[in-house]
Amino acid sequence: MKIGIVGLPSSGKTTIFNCLTGVGAELDAQRSHGKGQEANLRQVPVPDRRLDVLTKMYEPRKTTHAQVQYVDVAGELKARDGESKGLDELLRHLRPVDALLHVVRAFEWAGTPPTPREDYERLEEEIVFADLMIVERRLERMEQEHKKGRKYDPEEHDLLKRAQALLEAGRPLRVDPELREAQKLRGYAFLSAKPEIVCLNLGEGMEEGEIDLELEQGIPLVGIKGAVEQEILELSPEEQEAFREEMGIEEPAMHVLIRESYRLLGLISFFTVGKDEVRAWTIKEGTTALKAAGVIHSDIERGFIRAEVVAYDDLVSLGSYGACQKAGKVRLEGKDYVVKDGDIIHFRFNV
Numbered sequence: 001m002k003i004g005i006v007g008l009p010s011s012g013k014t015t016i017f018n019c020l021t022g023v024g025a026e027l028d029a030q031r032s033h034g035k036g037q038e039a040n041l042r043q044v045p046v047p048d049r050r051l052d053v054l055t056k057m058y059e060p061r062k063t064t065h066a067q068v069q070y071v072d073v074a075g076e077l078k079a080r081d082g083e084s085k086g087l088d089e090l091l092r093h094l095r096p097v098d099a100l101l102h103v104v105r106a107f108e109w110a111g112t113p114p115t116p117r118e119d120y121e122r123l124e125e126e127i128v129f130a131d132l133m134i135v136e137r138r139l140e141r142m143e144q145e146h147k148k149g150r151k152y153d154p155e156e157h158d159l160l161k162r163a164q165a166l167l168e169a170g171r172p173l174r175v176d177p178e179l180r181e182a183q184k185l186r187g188y189a190f191l192s193a194k195p196e197i198v199c200l201n202l203g204e205g206m207e208e209g210e211i212d213l214e215l216e217q218g219i220p221l222v223g224i225k226g227a228v229e230q231e232i233l234e235l236s237p238e239e240q241e242a243f244r245e246e247m248g249i250e251e252p253a254m255h256v257l258i259r260e261s262y263r264l265l266g267l268i269s270f271f272t273v274g275k276d277e278v279r280a281w282t283i284k285e286g287t288t289a290l291k292a293a294g295v296i297h298s299d300i301e302r303g304f305i306r307a308e309v310v311a312y313d314d315l316v317s318l319g320s321y322g323a324c325q326k327a328g329k330v331r332l333e334g335k336d337y338v339v340k341d342g343d344i345i346h347f348r349f350n351v
């Protein structure tokens, strides 16, 4: 699962990327001008308190978190400026991502007060325009083919026409569930069809509630003090802890952001536990036990017999696997069982 960071220049994309990944990256639009575009790409463990609890319970040799990838690309998304240098490169990095993390400046920069609403809308317009360009190019080609008497897919043509009308009205494709999910449009990897999360990059004295920004329903908003968070990350782990305690910060803001992105992608975790490893595995909501087995290994999917399932809450409240067995909380589920977030699963299989 991959999340692409987008935002206007100097909105703090790289700063947020660094906070998310906890390591310093140096990449800015200026430095990479004319040098071709590079991208920062990093795996980030998804914070999950349940894993900490399971680790205490099982004392495994190894604990493995679920992972999400973040991509930070230098370069400006200026689709309307046809000549925009590096636009194709930028899009090449952004097309394959599963979701967008839109960073909006909410700090004063070089004496300029923040204008989050305008900034947000400006970039959204570029995203819509980048998709519209593709739709128009494709429609043109289809219509040429049609004139020459060649075949084209009328259903795809119809979907593209609808997409065009929506985009021309300045609306992102994600607001139309049918277009957003249309199998026939998959290959275009439209940016405005991707789920989005907005990160307000707040200045030191600012709070999320003071910021003037309205979002479409269903788009989560997370406020982060990017510069402050980055400073905290430069401290030692002990100092970080002490600092957070002092400031009354229960959990690093980044954890909230990472978890929100996971949720936004419709992802959940199930766990496997044992003395060797306690591990979180990522699946889409609605995945069956059989497919979940395949995430671990194709052999387990192929030789699937049963899934032995305990809910996380039951395991924690009863205190041990044995107690769950006694209390009848260990269920044997078949291959069509829909796995729930937090299920602890032992797969029975033979190969």
Ligand SMILES: Nc1nc2c(ncn2[C@@H]2O[C@H](COP(=O)(O)OP(=O)(O)OP(=O)(O)O)[C@@H](O)[C@H]2O)c(=O)[nH]1
Pocket: 007, 008, 009, 010, 011, 012, 013, 014, 015, 016, 027, 028, 029, 030, 073, 074, 075, 107, 108, 109, 201, 202, 203, 204, 225, 226, 227, 228
């Ligand atoms: N005061 C303040 N400054 C910030 C914050 N976040 C980033 N900055 C500063 O804003 C400038 C731009 O930050 P970057 O993280 O490089 O922004 P970017 O979006 O990656 O920029 P480009 O890749 O060049 O488009 C840097 O000088 C940062 O130090 C913040 O939360 N508060």
Ligand SMILES: [Mg+2]
Pocket: 013, 014, 015, 027, 028, 029, 073, 074
């Ligand atoms: Mg940058």
